[in-house]
Amino acid sequence: MTRPVTSAERALTALRDLIMGGQLAPGARLGEVELADRLGVSRTPVREALSRLAAEGLVQVVPNRGARVATWTVAELEGVFDLRAVLEPRLTALAVPNVRPADVDELDALARQMLEVGSPGPGQDLDALVPLNRAFHDRLVALAGHPALAAALAAAIHPPIVRRNFLTYDEESLRRSLAHHGEIVAALSAGDPEWARAVMTSHIANARAVMVRAARLQTTATATPEEETA
Amino acid sequence: MTRPVTSAERALTALRDLIMGGQLAPGARLGEVELADRLGVSRTPVREALSRLAAEGLVQVVPNRGARVATWTVAELEGVFDLRAVLEPRLTALAVPNVRPADVDELDALARQMLEVGSPGPGQDLDALVPLNRAFHDRLVALAGHPALAAALAAAIHPPIVRRNFLTYDEESLRRSLAHHGEIVAALSAGDPEWARAVMTSHIANARAVMVRAARLQTTATATPEEETA
DNA sequence: CCTCGCTCGATTGCATGCAACGTAGGGGTG
DNA sequence: CACCCCTACGTTGCATGCAATCGAGCGAGG
Known part of the structure; x- marks a missing residue:
């Protein structure tokens, strides 16, 4: 569809693909700095991406404890x-x-x-x-x-x-x-x-x-x- | 439910209430600084809240052009x-x-x-x-x-x-x-x-x-x- | 030996500064 | 007179720094 132009959107789609593709297993920890390094951006867009993915239900975020890939029964x-x-x-x-x-x-x-x-x-x-x-x-x-x-x-x-x-x-x-x-x-x-x-x-x-x-x-x-x- | 503890969550619920309560009419512009002042926080949590509200469909965000309250037909x-x-x-x-x-x-x-x-x-x-x-x-x-x-x-x-x-x-x-x-x-x-x-x-x-x-x-x-x- | 408390390291949450993009207004040209 | 370009302002996007919180590991007490 629309090509992602902002870093946050790139991070969002990249993370989504990583999760949907299985590179990030359910329950895997999602450190902000690690992801930022991995995606070549700063923590800010990563945080935004994590937030939105949490809203989508793909990741679970606990305040002050970070994000993990969502699991399901x-x-x-x-x-x-x-x-x-x-x-x-x-x-x-x-x-x-x-x-x-x-x-x-x-x-x-x-x-x-x-x-x-x-x-x-x-x-x-x-x-x-x-x-x-x-x-x-x-x-x-x-x-x-x-x-x-x-x-x-x-x-x-x-x-x-x-x-x-x-x-x-x-x-x-x-x-x-x-x-x-x-x-x-x-x-x-x-x-x-x-x-x-x-x-x-x-x-x-x-x-x-x-x-x-x-x-x-x-x-x-x-x-x-x-x-x-x- | 769970009381919001982070500023971002407060901003999120505050904004949601503002929109759902009609204080922010559909189509109204949502400037980051204005909202930040209004809610007494910095732009960062406001941005996060807007992002999540966009994921929920309550606001529409256009890159580099800001956010507006979502409208519907x-x-x-x-x-x-x-x-x-x-x-x-x-x-x-x-x-x-x-x-x-x-x-x-x-x-x-x-x-x-x-x-x-x-x-x-x-x-x-x-x-x-x-x-x-x-x-x-x-x-x-x-x-x-x-x-x-x-x-x-x-x-x-x-x-x-x-x-x-x-x-x-x-x-x-x-x-x-x-x-x-x-x-x-x-x-x-x-x-x-x-x-x-x-x-x-x-x-x-x-x-x-x-x-x-x-x-x-x-x-x-x-x-x-x-x-x-x- | 087990449990509780404490300190330290790591990570998140937030504020702020700077650069980039978009928009509006004015001046110039066809 | 209409159209276009160009400049200046406001806003958003992102990076970074600092404070707060959480968890782990260690040591003292029971």
Whole structure:
């Protein structure tokens, strides 16, 4: 979207990417000076970024005790997907009347790209899926033209970090997920809100099953969320 | 809840109250030095507060051009109530199994107080309704035990500013609204999630009608959102 | 040996100073 | 007369310094 011009915004997006990308594990300490050095700015923009990330729910800040990457329980994760299961299908249905042919083409291109880099084989690149998936869903959010719903979704989704999604998908679930994207495009193209809603419902349910299973495994595997920074 | 201890938090809540209370009209300019003087702190905590309020959607910040109180259109306001109509009934139903007798008593007390200060007559004090109403709904949110839903709701509700709610209620709608609170308590006490959900749905629909009408009148009355600060 | 209190180091919170950007007004030119 | 540029002011963005707070480690007392 808009290129970050201020240092604070760069720090914000950089930190967000670092967290969403897994370089900063949940529970990891976020020292201001360390981050400032790492990002090549002073503490002020770092503080601002941390503040805003705290508002988004990605980090937890305790006064005089610093910031840590937010953690979440399996129950919270399930709650997030419950919510997505309510909001995203609605949003998708809302998008239908606003979709123009150019939008269909764009979404179709994204879906095809995801199919390309996501399909098993030599060209598989799961890391490339993350931005594509995000672009796809963001596009849908924009097409829905419903700022309040967008804000609610953003607030709900951020915490759980969607990143490990594609790294934890088993082959069958991933294939389903990729197929859903294409089917959503088809429903939009056909102008059928109920179809679109139904596919998105399936899409979220599928993702929910994968994520919850992965979270269960993770929490049982790593007893204590240690101070991993790298 | 937790008393704000840092200057930034005080500035945050002070600014939020100023905006929600109507002292800072939508579109009003928010100069850092002016606010700093007004709140008796330096610009740094003010900047932090503005940043977080921007993340909440209460103010809009444009780099190098300062912050203004966020404005919203009637369509956005309607969107917010659409969303509340989906989320709050669910939330209320979720709260039902978690409600303990003490909670019922507490909510009942709030509902009765609101009835007291809200009923027409010599003791009517509409300004007192705002914190009571907020306490009531916050209590419900807490009882639902669904952090993601709470976050989504908070993100969605903040922008439209609930304040003028009670100042714009006509007598009949206000009576209905106050009655709803009591009925919600009854539904919770009876342990009937469907009842609770239904009442909350009505509650939001009623509020929606009032707010949208008020917003229509307001926007047609004030052509341009002038630089009102007081 | 365990517990409590204290001091020191490290980190955060805030204020202030300086540089950069944006805006408004006036003068000059086409 | 209209338009453009250019200068000056006000404001924001960021860096840095200093005071306050927190936590760890150590020593004394029970």
